[in-house]
Amino acid sequence: MSEHSPFTDQSTADVLAGLDYWRSLEIKQQPTWPDAAAVAAASEEIASLPPLVFAGEVDRLRDRVASAARGEAFMLMGGDCAETFAGATADQIRNRVKTLLQMAVVLTYGASMPVIKVGRMAGQFAKPRSNDFETRGDVTLPAYRGDIVNGYDFTPESRAANPERLVRGYHTAASTLNLIRAFTQGGFADLRQVHDWNKGFTENPANARYDKLAKEIDRAVRFMIATGADLGELKRTEFYVSHEALLMDYERPMTRIDSRTGTAYNTSSHFLWIGERTRDLDGAHIDFLSRVRNPIGVKLGPTTTADDALALIDKLDPNREPGRLTFITRMGAEKIRDVLPPLLEAVKDSGSVPLWVTDPMHGNGITTPTGYKTRRFDDVMNELKGFFEAHRQVGTFPGGIHVELTGDDVTECLGGSENIDEATLSTRYESLCDPRLNHMQSLELAFQVSEELTR
Numbered sequence: 001m002s003e004h005s006p007f008t009d010q011s012t013a014d015v016l017a018g019l020d021y022w023r024s025l026e027i028k029q030q031p032t033w034p035d036a037a038a039v040a041a042a043s044e045e046i047a048s049l050p051p052l053v054f055a056g057e058v059d060r061l062r063d064r065v066a067s068a069a070r071g072e073a074f075m076l077m078g079g080d081c082a083e084t085f086a087g088a089t090a091d092q093i094r095n096r097v098k099t100l101l102q103m104a105v106v107l108t109y110g111a112s113m114p115v116i117k118v119g120r121m122a123g124q125f126a127k128p129r130s131n132d133f134e135t136r137g138d139v140t141l142p143a144y145r146g147d148i149v150n151g152y153d154f155t156p157e158s159r160a161a162n163p164e165r166l167v168r169g170y171h172t173a174a175s176t177l178n179l180i181r182a183f184t185q186g187g188f189a190d191l192r193q194v195h196d197w198n199k200g201f202t203e204n205p206a207n208a209r210y211d212k213l214a215k216e217i218d219r220a221v222r223f224m225i226a227t228g229a230d231l232g233e234l235k236r237t238e239f240y241v242s243h244e245a246l247l248m249d250y251e252r253p254m255t256r257i258d259s260r261t262g263t264a265y266n267t268s269s270h271f272l273w274i275g276e277r278t279r280d281l282d283g284a285h286i287d288f289l290s291r292v293r294n295p296i297g298v299k300l301g302p303t304t305t306a307d308d309a310l311a312l313i314d315k316l317d318p319n320r321e322p323g324r325l326t327f328i329t330r331m332g333a334e335k336i337r338d339v340l341p342p343l344l345e346a347v348k349d350s351g352s353v354p355l356w357v358t359d360p361m362h363g364n365g366i367t368t369p370t371g372y373k374t375r376r377f378d379d380v381m382n383e384l385k386g387f388f389e390a391h392r393q394v395g396t397f398p399g400g401i402h403v404e405l406t407g408d409d410v411t412e413c414l415g416g417s418e419n420i421d422e423a424t425l426s427t428r429y430e431s432l433c434d435p436r437l438n439h440m441q442s443l444e445l446a447f448q449v450s451e452e453l454t455r
């Protein structure tokens with residue numbers, strides 16, 4: 001079995017053998033399952049269930065990512081930090097899709113180019129953690145690793161990793177994706193309706209500063225409708241899903257050989273990313289994802305060197321395939337202006353054209369004295385601005401944003417036009433892991449990014 005292989009000219013047996021090569025490598029952030037036989041049975045069951053996405057859709061997204069990397073489109077990726085099984089309700093899924101659609105309209109105007117909409121949804125159930133254990137008082141239990149692994153309740157039973165959750169994760173992803181497809185193809189995404197929702201946002205006096213931009217968008221949308229643009233096209237929209245490819249007992253059985261090409265596709269999602277904690281060059285996650293055809297993202301934190309970025313390109317995109325690789329930078333507002341430009345320079349000179357996306361959330365976490373994990377809206381915006389500045393400085397294209405958000409009126413991040421303060425956090429803090437922007441904060445961010453894009 002080869003250590004690393006290109007996609008072409010391989011027998012099915014070789015492709016399949018390659019998909020298990022990661023088992024011989026160091027692997028991070030996996031749960032300790034109490035019952036190996038039960039995990040094997042769950043993985044086998046998942047392997048027998050239908051794919052969640054079709055390889056042709058994955059190919060189309062790769063083309064879209066390629067166009068964004070060339071500066072001809074902009075990517076919007078967003079959703080929960082950790083999706084939960086209980087949260088896979090019609091209302092919550094609708095609110096998230098609605099928020100992303102609203103943001104996309106605003107960004108489309110700012111970028112004057114198509115926006116690729118990707119929900120961090122239908123599979124974002126596994127979480128990497130800083131510590132394997134959590135202590136409350138004198139009780140220490142395994143950390144919560146996402147609903148696909150264990151429960152959030154702080155009891156030994158709930159925190160034990162339970163392989164039955166793997167199968168439930170599949171079914172919850174399936175029903176979530178089914179509703180997303182219904183919403184985005186069945187009329188809910190109608191541009192005229194989305195535009196009306198956005199009017200609600202800017203009519204709120206708290207958002208008066210966006211009035212001018214909102215009026216310009218209004219004129220542009222009305223012009224488009226008046227030109228008689230294809231009404232069918234206004235009603236539907238392309239929408240993709242993504243999640244962190246973390247939990248191998250789920251990702252491996254969801255990876256199948258495409259009958260059209262004989263190559264491997266991870267059919268759990270259109271787009272998959274590798275997290276900051278699992279992107280070791282010689283580790284299991286990088287090897288496994290180097291062998292699937294999906295467009296792949298890699299998170300790059302503040303310690304990333306130019307050599308790291310170049311080595312990741314060689315490993316994940318040896319053929320320099322357009323749309324294959326996305327770098328999602330999450331440097332922190334204080335560091336991005338220093339750390340990002342040298343990376344952009346080095347990669348620019350390498351001949352490879354990855355899509356550059358900013359995640360302004362993960363480098364800006366703080367914990368309040370009362371114990372709430374939160375982020376300041378101003379820090380998030382500061383990192384976003386730093387991202388645009390760095391690209392302007394180097395002459396590369398700032399191709400997208402990746403944001404933890406929800407469509408609900410939660411109080412998890414500080415600031416924004418509603419001025420959420422520390423005392424308010426407790427009123428509706430629902431995230432089981434990291435804090436998300438709420439509906440209003442998400443739209444406000446879209447307006448500010450749109451302003452940045454029009455510059």
Ligand SMILES: O=C[C@H](O)[C@H](O)COP(=O)(O)O
Nearest residue numbers: 081127128129130131433434
């Ligand atoms: O979403 C990202 C990580 O899973 C999260 O930041 C880890 O949080 P922790 O440091 O509380 O484990």
Ligand SMILES: C=C(OP(=O)(O)O)C(=O)O
Nearest residue numbers: 128275276277299330362
């Ligand atoms: C864990 C995440 O991010 P990072 O790997 O950048 O910390 C995440 O996006 O959920």
